[in-house]
Amino acid sequence: MRALKYHGAWNVALEEVPDLHASGPDDVVVDIKFCGICGTDLGIVSGSYPIAVPGVTLGHEATGVVAECGAAVTNVKVGDRVVINPTPYCGRCRMCRTQRINHCVNKMGTESGVSYDGAFADRFLTTSEFVHVIPDHVSLQAAALTEPLSCVVSGVRKIQPPTMAAHTYVFGAGPLGLLYAWALSLKGLASAVIETSPERLAFARSRLPVGAAAYASLAEARSGHFNDPDAPLDVVVDTTSGLLEELYPLMACGGTFMSIGLKEKEFTIDGMHLADRSLSVIGSIDSLHGSFLEAFHLITSGRVPAERLVSHVMPLSDFADGLATLGCDIENKSMTTTRSASCKVLFDIASAGSSE
Structure with a gap:
C-alpha cells in the first residue's frame, strides 16, 4: 500500500x-x-x-x-x-x-x-x-470535512457574544473561515468574512449562509455589512493567527477575539484594557468533548x-x-x-x- x-x-x-x-x-x-x-x-x-x-x-x-x-x-x-x-x-x-x-x-x-x-x-x-x-444520503466528500468542522464547533462553543446582534467578523475565507461563518450562523450571528485573496474571495461569496457576506477589507465589511464605517468589533475570529495586536484596539467593550491559527507570533496588548473593557482573548483549534459527533450531525443533517x-x-x-x-x-x-x-x-x- x-x-x-x-x-x-x-x-x-x-x-x-x-x-x-x-x-x-x-x-x-x-x-x-x-x-x-x-x-x-x-x-x-x-x-x-x-x-x-x-x-x-x-x-x-x-x-x-x-x-x-x-x-x-x-x-x-x-x-x-x-x-x-x-x-x-x-x-x-x-x-x-x-x-x-x-x-x-x-x-x-x-x-x-x-x-x-x-x-x-x-x-x-x-x-x-x-x-x-x-448515512447513504451523505457523500464521502462531505463527511471528510467532519474533523475540521469539529474544531470549529469547539471554538463556537467558547464564543459568548454580548448581544445576538453582535457585529461579527471572520478573517480568512479558507475552509475554517467558511465553516466558522456557517457555525456562527447557527448561533444567530451573521458574519462579515474578510479575505484579501481575490480568488478565494470570489469562491467564498457563493458559499456562505444567508446573512453572511464576504469582503476584501475590514473597511469594506464595516460599511457594506454593518452600514457603519466605524462599526465596532464585537466578535472576531482570526484564522490567520496574526491580527490580535492590530485589531485589539478596535474591539468593542465586552467583545471576544478568538485566534485559531497555528503560526508562531508574539503580541503585546494593554492588560488594563483587557479588564477595563471586559474583553475576552481566547484560542481554539482542537476537537473537544463531543464536538466530532456534533459536527458529524451538522453535516449529515444538511445544516452545514x-x-x-x-x-x-x-x-x-x-x-x-x-x-x-x-x-x-x-x-x-x-x-x-x-x-x-x-x-x-x-x-x-x-x-x-x-x-x-
Missing part, C-alpha cells in the same frame, strides 16, 4: 509500506477514499509547525470503506462507509473526564497524521470507537453543506500539486499565494488519474 510519509521540513514522499490488517479484537481497517489537506499539514510540511513525528504518515480528515474488523467489533461491518475521528483518547484521565479529550495525557502527542500514522494512505488502522457510519466548500479533488499521486494549490510549494521550498480559487482540497486516494 502507498502512504505519504513526512521526514522533515519540505521532505515528504509517497512510499510503499506494508499493508495494514486487523490484528486486535477491536481493530478496524479502512480503505481510505478521501482525505482533506489541513492547514496543519501545510505547517508540518513547510516547517512552520514542527510537531509531526519524522516517518509518520500525514493526513487526518478522512472517510472510507471498512475493509477489515476485529472479532469484537459490533458497530461497523466490512463494506460500511465511515468517517474517521483521528484524535485518540483514553476516556479515563483527568483531561478526558473534564471534556478535554484532545489533551488526553495517556496518548503520545496529538492526532493521527501528526503523532500517529494518518490517512494520506491507501489504508488506515483504528479501533471501533473512532469510526462512524455515514460541507461539500460546497470543496474546491479541488486530486489523486494522492499528485500530492505536490495539491499542496501547491494551497500555497505550499515543495519544489521551491516556499510558502506562496494560492494558485486559484482554492478552499478545501481533498485527495481522492483511490484515484490514479490526473487532477480534477
Whole structure:
C-alpha cells in the first residue's frame, strides 16, 4: 500500500509500506477514499509547525470503506462507509473526564497524521470507537470535512457574544473561515468574512449562509455589512493567527477575539484594557468533548453543506500539486499565494488519474 510519509521540513514522499490488517479484537481497517489537506499539514510540511513525528504518515480528515474488523467489533461491518475521528483518547484521565479529550495525557502527542500514522494512505488502522457510519444520503466528500468542522464547533462553543446582534467578523475565507461563518450562523450571528485573496474571495461569496457576506477589507465589511464605517468589533475570529495586536484596539467593550491559527507570533496588548473593557482573548483549534459527533450531525443533517466548500479533488499521486494549490510549494521550498480559487482540497486516494 502507498502512504505519504513526512521526514522533515519540505521532505515528504509517497512510499510503499506494508499493508495494514486487523490484528486486535477491536481493530478496524479502512480503505481510505478521501482525505482533506489541513492547514496543519501545510505547517508540518513547510516547517512552520514542527510537531509531526519524522516517518509518520500525514493526513487526518478522512472517510472510507471498512475493509477489515476485529472479532469484537459490533458497530461497523466490512463494506460500511465511515468517517474517521483521528484524535485518540483514553476516556479515563483527568483531561478526558473534564471534556478535554484532545489533551488526553495517556496518548503520545496529538492526532493521527501528526503523532500517529494518518490517512494520506491507501489504508488506515483504528479501533471501533473512532469510526462512524455515514448515512447513504451523505457523500464521502462531505463527511471528510467532519474533523475540521469539529474544531470549529469547539471554538463556537467558547464564543459568548454580548448581544445576538453582535457585529461579527471572520478573517480568512479558507475552509475554517467558511465553516466558522456557517457555525456562527447557527448561533444567530451573521458574519462579515474578510479575505484579501481575490480568488478565494470570489469562491467564498457563493458559499456562505444567508446573512453572511464576504469582503476584501475590514473597511469594506464595516460599511457594506454593518452600514457603519466605524462599526465596532464585537466578535472576531482570526484564522490567520496574526491580527490580535492590530485589531485589539478596535474591539468593542465586552467583545471576544478568538485566534485559531497555528503560526508562531508574539503580541503585546494593554492588560488594563483587557479588564477595563471586559474583553475576552481566547484560542481554539482542537476537537473537544463531543464536538466530532456534533459536527458529524451538522453535516449529515444538511445544516452545514460541507461539500460546497470543496474546491479541488486530486489523486494522492499528485500530492505536490495539491499542496501547491494551497500555497505550499515543495519544489521551491516556499510558502506562496494560492494558485486559484482554492478552499478545501481533498485527495481522492483511490484515484490514479490526473487532477480534477
